[in-house]
Amino acid sequence: MVNKQKRQDRRTRYTINVIKDGFLELIQHNPYSKITIKKLCQTADISRSTFYLHFDSMNDVLNAVLDDAIMTTSSDYFKINNFSVDYLKENESLIPACQRVGSGTKYRKLLLDPDLTEYIVGRIMVHERDRVVPAIQKKTGLSQEDAETLFLYTLHGSFAVNRANHFRKNDQWYHDVQLLNKFTLNGYQALK
Secondary structure, eight states, X not given: OHHHHHHHHHHHHHHHHHHHHHHHHHHTTSXXXXXXXXXXXXXXXXXXXXXXXXXXXXXXXXXXXXXXXXXXXXXXXXXXXXXXXXXXXXXXXXXXXXXXXXXXXXXXXXXXXXXXXXXXXXXXXXXXXHHHHHHHHHHHOOOHHHHHHHHHHHHHHHHHHHHHTTTOOSHHHHHHHHHHHHHHHHHHHHHO
């Protein structure tokens, strides 16, 4: 019975990954609004009933893919003070989530879909809020409401700069990140 359960779990994980990979393949050539469950099932080579065993809708797949991208991006953003370009290149895991999510080509087209910007920022916010807002409060002494306002501002600005750089980590991107991080940290210190 235990071996059968393990096999089933492995098959389930495999099928979920096939669906997510199919979604990422489709998003390379189609905006999210044009991806259908039918197209996804064809790309993933699964039946519609198999899809519905694992997901209720296309939004569920989108959430699962975004969660995969976001969950690989925990950050110690507020523990560092040195944002030189060389430091950022050697310590990219310390860069905020919306700057790290697009670090590979796997998620780039998804992140550049103009119809999903607010949705993606909202998803990042859900994942990061409980960790980042208290860190802002600790660094600034602000109320939770004010810290959330700064978090929202920083998140939207960071995402916009990353979109402008097409989520490519080149010299311009490092320059922009360094500038934004200095601006943000100096702003936090001024509020203290």
